[in-house]
Amino acid sequence: xxxxxxxxxxxxxxxxxxxxxxxxxxxxxxxxxxxxxxxxxxxxxxxxxxxxxxxxxxxxxxxxxxxxxxxxxxxxxxxxxxxxxxxxxxxxxxxxxxxxxxxxxxxxxxxxxxxxxxxxxxxxxxxxxxxxxxxxxxxxxxxxxxxxxxxxxxxxxxxxxxxxxxxxxxxxxxxxxxxxxxxxxxxxxxxxxxxxxxxxxxxxxxx
Numbered sequence: 001x002x003x004x005x006x007x008x009x010x011x012x013x014x015x016x017x018x019x020x021x022x023x024x025x026x027x028x029x030x031x032x033x034x035x036x037x038x039x040x041x042x043x044x045x046x047x048x049x050x051x052x053x054x055x056x057x058x059x060x061x062x063x064x065x066x067x068x069x070x071x072x073x074x075x076x077x078x079x080x081x082x083x084x085x086x087x088x089x090x091x092x093x094x095x096x097x098x099x100x101x102x103x104x105x106x107x108x109x110x111x112x113x114x115x116x117x118x119x120x121x122x123x124x125x126x127x128x129x130x131x132x133x134x135x136x137x138x139x140x141x142x143x144x145x146x147x148x149x150x151x152x153x154x155x156x157x158x159x160x161x162x163x164x165x166x167x168x169x170x171x172x173x174x175x176x177x178x179x180x181x182x183x184x185x186x187x188x189x190x191x192x193x194x195x196x197x198x199x200x201x202x203x204x205x206x207x
């Protein structure tokens with residue numbers, strides 16, 4: 001799978017939090033792979049620009065960034081960082097975990113912006129799909145971003161059935177606002193049970 005890296009998206013984290021940088025799919029089938037950027041940024045994601053986006057629009061024009069607070073990397077919520085920077089949560093079968101994700105405004109919003117959050121594995125903007133035996137919701141799934149607003153926390157709530165198969169999945173979170181090109185996404189690695197060595201895709205589980 002080929003993507004074009006946007007090279008000028010490095011941002012220094014002033015408060016030394018782990019930053020989840022924007023992911024924008026080259027196509028709606030694009031799955032983002034994490035990598036590190038920035039002197040003080042320890043968990044950033046690869047950034048991509050949609051081919052349909054006009055020249056001049058892209059990284060730096062989003063009304064918010066995804067962030068991973070340091071305090072969430074406690075072995076209870078997030079259990080580690082994968083090579084390349086993607087945060088990972090190891091979740092036992094028959095349990096439920098709430099994974100905090102901070103929404104940090106970039107300061108460009110001049111009026112209230114309503115952001116709707118969705119989650120899926122596979123295509124970022126395709127029909128929502130969930131790993132077998134895994135239930136994932138974003139709470140709250142709608143956020144009204146006000147001008148001058150500070151950082152807000154939402155949660156990816158993951159509930160795993162007791163009979164769910166072992167597997168590791170790249171679970172996308174996408175925030176949409178405005179028009180069809182106005183979206184920002186990132187991902188979290190969900191390791192269910194003993195997990196698998198490679199990420200499983202929808203086709204691998206019969207979806």
